[in-house]
Amino acid sequence: MSTELVLVEQRGGEEGADSAHWILEGGSILPGVDDNRRMAELRSGLLRHPRVRAVTADAGDEEVERTLGVLHEPEYLEALAAAPEEPVVLEEMTPPGLPPDIPVTAGLVRAAREGVRTAITAARRLAEGARFTYALCRPPGHHAGPAWCAGYCYLNTAAAAAQTLRAAGAGPVAVLDLDIHYPNGTAAVMEAMEDVSLFSIQAYPVTNVAGGEIDIATDREVAHEYHVVPDRGMYLATVSDLLREMKGDFGPTAAIVLSLGYDIVAGDPHGSWEFGPEIFADLGRILAASELPICVIQEGGYALDLLADCAEEFAAGLLDDTPRLALQVPARDRERQRGNGRVS
Numbered sequence: 001m002s003t004e005l006v007l008v009e010q011r012g013g014e015e016g017a018d019s020a021h022w023i024l025e026g027g028s029i030l031p032g033v034d035d036n037r038r039m040a041e042l043r044s045g046l047l048r049h050p051r052v053r054a055v056t057a058d059a060g061d062e063e064v065e066r067t068l069g070v071l072h073e074p075e076y077l078e079a080l081a082a083a084p085e086e087p088v089v090l091e092e093m094t095p096p097g098l099p100p101d102i103p104v105t106a107g108l109v110r111a112a113r114e115g116v117r118t119a120i121t122a123a124r125r126l127a128e129g130a131r132f133t134y135a136l137c138r139p140p141g142h143h144a145g146p147a148w149c150a151g152y153c154y155l156n157t158a159a160a161a162a163q164t165l166r167a168a169g170a171g172p173v174a175v176l177d178l179d180i181h182y183p184n185g186t187a188a189v190m191e192a193m194e195d196v197s198l199f200s201i202q203a204y205p206v207t208n209v210a211g212g213e214i215d216i217a218t219d220r221e222v223a224h225e226y227h228v229v230p231d232r233g234m235y236l237a238t239v240s241d242l243l244r245e246m247k248g249d250f251g252p253t254a255a256i257v258l259s260l261g262y263d264i265v266a267g268d269p270h271g272s273w274e275f276g277p278e279i280f281a282d283l284g285r286i287l288a289a290s291e292l293p294i295c296v297i298q299e300g301g302y303a304l305d306l307l308a309d310c311a312e313e314f315a316a317g318l319l320d321d322t323p324r325l326a327l328q329v330p331a332r333d334r335e336r337q338r339g340n341g342r343v344s
Contacts (some may be wrong), residue, residue: 005132005315007046008122010114017107020139020152021087024101025270026207032102033269033302034139034152041304042137042262045311051319057135064113067120067167071159071189075128076147080085080109080154095148097210098337099307110299112139112154118251118255119157119297123164126255126295132318134296135161141258142183142332143300145210151181153210156190158297161190165255171195174246174253178239178283179261179299180271182206182223186259191217197250198214199242200259201235203272220250229273235264237283243290255293262301262310269302277309284317290342294318 012018013036020032046052049219053242068077079090089101094100115137122135143159147204162173175190177183178202190196197220204225205212222245224238246253263271287294296308 001340002051003131004051004053005046005134005319005320006122006125006130006138007043007052007134008057008118008125010111010137011045011057013039014110017085017105018111020111021103023107023152024099024209026312032152032228036138037304038169038307039136042298042301042305042311044313045308046134046136046315048089048308048312049315049319052315054111055121057114057118057121059117059124063120064117064336067160067163068116070163071156072144072147073147079105080112080147080149083109093148094148095143095208097146098150098208101150102223104149109154110141112141115139115141115157116155116160118175119161120164122297123161123257123295124168124316126293127165127168127170130157130293132294132296137296137298140179140299141185141297142177142179142260143190145185148185148259149183153340154186156185156189158183158186158257158299159193161257161295161297162190162193165257166193166195170255171258172253172335173255173257174199174250175257175259176242177259177261177299178264180257180263180273181300181344182208183259183263184208184291187217187221190220194220197221197246197253198247201226201238201242202237230323232275232279233284235275235279236286239283239286240290247290247292250343253292255295256287256290258287258294258296259299260296260314261299262303262307263309265301265303265310267303268300268307270300271303277306277313281316281317285320288320
């Protein structure tokens with residue numbers, strides 16, 4: 001029987017009430033571009049593949065509350081729960097050393113909680129035997145730390161998926177973050193998860209950590225910064241290297257939580273790289289060749305006119321019956337440093 005991708009869809013959507021209002025980027029306040037149009041485009045692209053099967057998120061409220069209680073501090077969850085319908089800035093709940101860059105509203109908090117429900121459902125399906133699941137959720141989550149929100153993120157969906165797999169006995173888990181931005185929130189949350197490792201690739205300078213430099217806090221994290229815009233060969237080689245490390249030096253790994261950002265494509269309003277949608281077919285094939293179960297968590301990606309094509313390419317690569325790239329992309333000469341790898 002051919003492998004399928006179980007697409008877990010987020011419940012609800014409040015027609016503007018849960019859209020991002022604004023974001024502080026590069027010292028300027030810009031209109032927010034995270035809203036439900038992203039989900040509609042991604043859904044349409046994923047469902048172009050005949051072996052993508054859609055289900056609705058069905059994790060219960062009790063499981064959502066229990067998971068959030070592991071990931072985030074009580075005072076932070078209480079502050080989010082008290083958010084008004086109109087935008088408010090929680091100045092005391094920002095990443096260490098950084099100014100607040102997003103407002104909070106009750107609608108956005110409701111959407112973030114539904115995103116966590118979606119991530120939990122996708123992880124649970126994986127623990128029950130699915131090979132590939134995809135949590136189509138928003139807002140993104142990988143910048144949300146134990147007690148802070150940032151970068152459109154309020155609750156950490158990737159960490160919720162990892163915690164669900166751990167609780168189901170499906171660990172050890174590796175989180176692979178392929179969004180263009182550093183997952184500062186996921187890195188902070190997973191410090192307390194001894195059987196979870198984190199691998200990430202991001203653009204330099206890293207704008208979402210104080211001082212612009214990543215401070216690796218655990219030997220279970222490997223971060224790669226590109227100081228130049230990577231080409232296809234460079235990027236895919238690094239992904240392949242991370243997967244080898246994941247299965248070797250950090251093994252055994254039982255499952256991958258993939259924080260997938262489509263903001264590495266040319267023209268993304270929050271990106272700076274030049275890939276076309278076809279890069280995601282390459283990524284899908286490489287990931288499938290790892291032979292590990294994969295729970296995809298939707299992170300960034302805001303180029304509305306390209307999102308459907310990006311998602312279609314990813315599903316086609318992941319579900320390719322004869323993965324062509326496997327883990328054989330030749331690595332280029334590069335400077336490597338354990339714990340904080342850089343590619344330049």
